[in-house]
Amino acid sequence: MTMRRRLPISALALGIAFTLPAHADEGMWMPSQLPGLAKTLREAGFKGDPESLADVTRAPLSAVVRAGGGTGSFVSPDGLILTNHHVAYGVIQYNSKPGNNLIDHGFIAADRAGELPANPDFRVLVTVGYDKVTEAVLEEAAGKTGRDYFDAVDRASKAIVAECEQEAGMRCSVANTHYGTDFYRIKQLELRDIRLVYAPPRAIGNYGDEIDNFMWPRHTGDFTLLRAYVGQDGKPAAYDPDNVPYRAPAHLTLAKDGPKAGDYAMLAGYPGITYRHRTAAEFDEQVNWTLPARVDVFDELIGVVEAAGARDADAKTHYAAQLQSLKNNRKRAAGELEGLRRSDAARVRAEDERDMLATAAAEKERTDIAALAASLAEASAVRERELLLGLFGSQTQLMRAAIMLERLRVESAKPDAERESGYQVRDHALIEGFLKQVQRRYSPGVEKALLTALLARYQQLPDAQRLPVFDAAFGRTPAELEKSLDTLYAGTTLGDEAARLSRFAAAREGRPLAADPLGDLASKLVPAQLALEQQRKTREGEQLRLRPAYMRALFAWRQQQGRALYPDANGTLRVSFGKVDGFSPRDGVRYTPVTTVAGIVEKNTGEAPFDAPKPLLDGIAAGDFAGTEDAALETQTVNFLTNLDTTGGNSGSPVLNARGELIGLNFDSNWESVSASWMFDPRYKRAVHVDMRYMRWLMDKVYPAPHLLKEMRAD
Amino acid sequence: MTMRRRLPISALALGIAFTLPAHADEGMWMPSQLPGLAKTLREAGFKGDPESLADVTRAPLSAVVRAGGGTGSFVSPDGLILTNHHVAYGVIQYNSKPGNNLIDHGFIAADRAGELPANPDFRVLVTVGYDKVTEAVLEEAAGKTGRDYFDAVDRASKAIVAECEQEAGMRCSVANTHYGTDFYRIKQLELRDIRLVYAPPRAIGNYGDEIDNFMWPRHTGDFTLLRAYVGQDGKPAAYDPDNVPYRAPAHLTLAKDGPKAGDYAMLAGYPGITYRHRTAAEFDEQVNWTLPARVDVFDELIGVVEAAGARDADAKTHYAAQLQSLKNNRKRAAGELEGLRRSDAARVRAEDERDMLATAAAEKERTDIAALAASLAEASAVRERELLLGLFGSQTQLMRAAIMLERLRVESAKPDAERESGYQVRDHALIEGFLKQVQRRYSPGVEKALLTALLARYQQLPDAQRLPVFDAAFGRTPAELEKSLDTLYAGTTLGDEAARLSRFAAAREGRPLAADPLGDLASKLVPAQLALEQQRKTREGEQLRLRPAYMRALFAWRQQQGRALYPDANGTLRVSFGKVDGFSPRDGVRYTPVTTVAGIVEKNTGEAPFDAPKPLLDGIAAGDFAGTEDAALETQTVNFLTNLDTTGGNSGSPVLNARGELIGLNFDSNWESVSASWMFDPRYKRAVHVDMRYMRWLMDKVYPAPHLLKEMRAD
Structure with missing residues (x-):
């Protein structure tokens, strides 16, 4: 795990045979694996206790939730959830009406009464249990083949789920891990009353749209805030005006500083599926x-x-x-x-x-x-x-x-x-x-x-x-x-x-x-x-x-090579760690790992998808970034890159610094790395994040929501 | 001239009003201006005597010639001329025949007898006189207007040219400088028997063609060697098999080292026309x-x-x-x-x-x-x-x-x-x-x-x-x-x-x-x-x-600002000085100033214009760059960037280091700087050069011509 070998670029570019190196950055680790990687984590720069990351039902990982088709995280004790604009897109669209287009104009709930209910099928899931059930799942399958084997596993899994869901408000699943090698029962609190709290306009939240999608350099404020509500009894419930904010089991704290090249970074989320261990x-x-x-x-x-x-x-x-x-x-x-x-x-x-x-x-x-x-x-x-x-x-x-x-x-x-x-x-x-x-x-x-x-x-x-x-x-x-x-x-x-x-x-x-x-x-x-x-x-x-x-x-084989093996992604909570890092997409070009508001102006054409809103352009021109600007760059940052291991489902994953503070919000990969669902190539695999300083600046100066900054203690 | 101010990129990108700074890099200086810029030249890193650059008819500037529509330079005492593949393109095309396509296959003259005559209208001009004639040109024009003024200037200029061309083998012109403010008589030896000596295949000399034209990063071996011949009496003559190589008045020496970021660089050539002082x-x-x-x-x-x-x-x-x-x-x-x-x-x-x-x-x-x-x-x-x-x-x-x-x-x-x-x-x-x-x-x-x-x-x-x-x-x-x-x-x-x-x-x-x-x-x-x-x-x-x-x-006005004023380009010999320098084309992207052979392989598709020849690919794969590779990059370089001030006509200009040795061959500008004919913007104006180490490697290992390397003392 600690070996890291980079080949000279000329050899790589030539496609000269190379074995993928064992290196610290590849890996969507099951939290339970992290204590075993303590040495590597510390060498990478992590300042916390690796043991604290082992349990998904305890802080800080219990702050990380499944939100819609992606990931979210609690950012206040009152159920405030940070996720991507594109993860919450259906919620915003659902609340958009002729004459009140929240996609175009964005939304700020003035107070909790003004928070808007999400589409009825939008869910937030909080993991409350995570247990190995391999023996129970495979017990009846032993000796069977084909459809019978499948049905035996399916029946056993369903029985486990059914029993688990006896408890009201729970949604359970059995996670097939390492392709039928192991099975885990995931027990999740199913929050059904989710409300829209804050969304930037489309031209910020989806600046660049398909043209910039999967691209770097990037200049997108792809974030949205939601809030989970529960019944007055504290249990999950369908939307009801009388519901109350959910008391989150843990929440993340916004870092005061921002990321810079080489900084340690880690990320937790629900990567959906990878194929790296396929034949x-x-x-x-x-x-x-x-x-x-x-x-x-x-x-x-x-x-x-x-x-x-x-x-x-x-x-x-x-x-x-x-x-x-x-x-x-x-x-x-x-x-x-x-x-x-x-x-x-x-x-x-x-x-x-x-x-x-x-x-x-x-x-x-x-x-x-x-x-x-x-x-x-x-x-x-x-x-x-x-x-x-x-x-x-x-x-x-x-x-x-x-x-x-x-x-x-x-x-x-x-x-x-x-x-x-x-x-x-x-x-x-x-x-x-x-x-x-x-x-x-x-x-x-x-x-x-x-x-x-x-x-x-x-x-x-x-x-x-x-x-x-x-x-x-x-x-x-x-x-x-x-x-x-x-x-x-x-x-x-x-x-x-x-x-x-x-x-x-x-x-x-x-x-x-x-x-x-x-x-x-x-x-x-x-x-x-x-x-x-x-x-x-x-x-x-x-x-x-x-x-x-x-x-x-x-x-x-991996053991012979001295490499640990993480399971291919299966929609369960995983942790990745690495660093803030640019890359060279091709000879003569270097991508720097942090972008600035200058890039928003450079790309702005006034026409979608590069139609930066006037308040944003005015804010950039005014240059009033005090408190959120990058000291070295002397301007406001927007997005940043890490070499963290992500895939679809990691959208909305919180990105944390060495002290576990929130520095970024994952929302995309670079074009050169979308093949990482099959193969992690350390030369090119990068993840694209919203710099939390950009979110703070927008919420402070451009589309102000001081009450929410205060709630996140970022005022 | 010594002030240099760079604005923070955010202000620049916003198009916030800025005055073009007085800086050392802008300027296509008349050689006679250089002694007056001695301090700036030395501060920029020039190790030679600025006085030595004042006279276009003495070494080293007398080695720099007009070749076809561009610039060339003598690189041996025997009239060997280095210029661009695209400047000599007509010469190569003229000698291509069905079944013997020199454009596609390149050409190496095995010996002098094998050198091929250029198309009859191809000329190389060696400047032998450069004198101010403003008074003579304007004498008759005084008091006149319109067409009469034009005709008076034209008549006087023609009379000067006619008198000058009385000397056999001379081609003369009157250079209108500062838009009618001053006039110079340029006297040039007109070499008419020019022969093709060495050309790489099109897929090297024009690798990337229109797709890469004006682009960076670049990977083009845009060079060709010609030789000037004269009659046995040493005078210019039309092609004749009995002609003898021209004895060049001066020639440039290839540097052993190559360029790296920040190095002093200078360039001499015949920029055609700029419009910077237009209304x-x-x-x-x-x-x-x-x-x-x-x-x-x-x-x-x-x-x-x-x-x-x-x-x-x-x-x-x-x-x-x-x-x-x-x-x-x-x-x-x-x-x-x-x-x-x-x-x-x-x-x-x-x-x-x-x-x-x-x-x-x-x-x-x-x-x-x-x-x-x-x-x-x-x-x-x-x-x-x-x-x-x-x-x-x-x-x-x-x-x-x-x-x-x-x-x-x-x-x-x-x-x-x-x-x-x-x-x-x-x-x-x-x-x-x-x-x-x-x-x-x-x-x-x-x-x-x-x-x-x-x-x-x-x-x-x-x-x-x-x-x-x-x-x-x-x-x-x-x-x-x-x-x-x-x-x-x-x-x-x-x-x-x-x-x-x-x-x-x-x-x-x-x-x-x-x-x-x-x-x-x-x-x-x-x-x-x-x-x-x-x-x-x-x-x-x-x-x-x-x-x-x-x-x-x-x-x-410029004097009030403390800035020297060079004349807009008019096809006469000019000198520019600055440094090897990358640039940032947009937020988040940095172009490094030196490219390597890895980029050739990256771009190679096997189809024109990215159809690198097999001997080149084999040579790169073999990695036998000893003697020409860059020590720091540990591989063979190809092209490099400087912030030198160039325009059309500078094609083929020699690029010299602080000691006046040949390190590069100018062949293009980056896309971001083609507007420099009207306005020099120091953020974006760069010139693109062939690294002479790439030429030496090609002539040593890929398409060998040891006799020519020896003639250039680069063996």
């Missing part, structure tokens, strides 16, 4: 098929939504979030591809795996690893179909609602514990939330155009990958496809909220749903979907059973 | 009309040539140089515009001029300056037509040849001294050279398409700007234009070299030319052109008469 074959597929295919299909869908938005202002508003997400995904795929090629990831991983296999002695292990490879190959044979069907569900609103309702009806006929995850009683509120907000995110013309794009591709698939029920529903030619979609969307009543909710009421009781063209289609598609799921689960069951052999070989 | 009104027009209009028309012409090249490989070859020049001009105009806006040049110049005028006391001076403004406004009224007619002449081959022949016929009827510059006996060889090489650079379809684009714009001009003879020749509608061009180019015989040369023989004696559709058209266009020229010269005469008042006011 060489999976690396190869990612580089040579998956990413190029994703870029291609996202390009088409972006074009569809943009063309619709250009014709129809209403469609533009409704699809704003989906378009942003599509662009994000497209850019991310392209960046991952570029980065994996630059790091020569497929080759590096292949050579690492080859060396690992050469040392893996046990015959049983070798057999399992070969069987794993065979199962992965089966999945690859249907990858084109899987990509399109995934988008068919995720990129539509009414179609997704119809399928969700039908699936809910089917699942609800079973006892709750046997239902598919996502369709249990505990999921009903989330489903209802989705069904309610379809209205805000749907336009029939756009949905048909998106389906046309996806199904036209589907029609081109070879026979072995197509499904009879899809062929029957959408035909085999563009003309048949157009006709079928016209008929479906002309006849469906699911565009009406009441129609969806009445069917929801029936579906959750397993009762038949009232007739509807889309609903009727869903009743044919869902059985096919279930059959595919069966095949998929059989493969996944095999992989779940076989991957631990691969992981054991990898553990042994 | 505020001229700055305003440049920013708000000229540059946007140029970008627009160049875009269209580039499209025309590229479309033709895509259809016709022959056209592509013939127009390669013209296309490169168009792209260069387009990019330069766009960069100038961007830079002038960033430096807020129009406002800064306006405020400087306002302050200057507030201090200018003399009534006569004020009257002259007002009259100058009126004359400039007259020119602005016809600027659209002037732009199009300029391109009509410069972007065509046959049309240009026809007009040139007709003009030559007209001028040749007058006594030589009264002929227009460019059409005197001394110019005949250049005209003949142009007429000969039309063949290599012409394709009727492309020329018609270019004329169609230009004349279609011309047809849109208001009546006041159009000329009856053009309307009659090309009609008033696109259809009439097409018909007229079809007829002209179907009938002309000027595509035939013999036809052009027989008319040349007649024209230079003032005899009538044989009938030809293009020739007949030229006989109508030339009188119109002469009438416009008359108007233009009247305006220019007024400006020539009036600008000295403006310059006197500026001299006085």
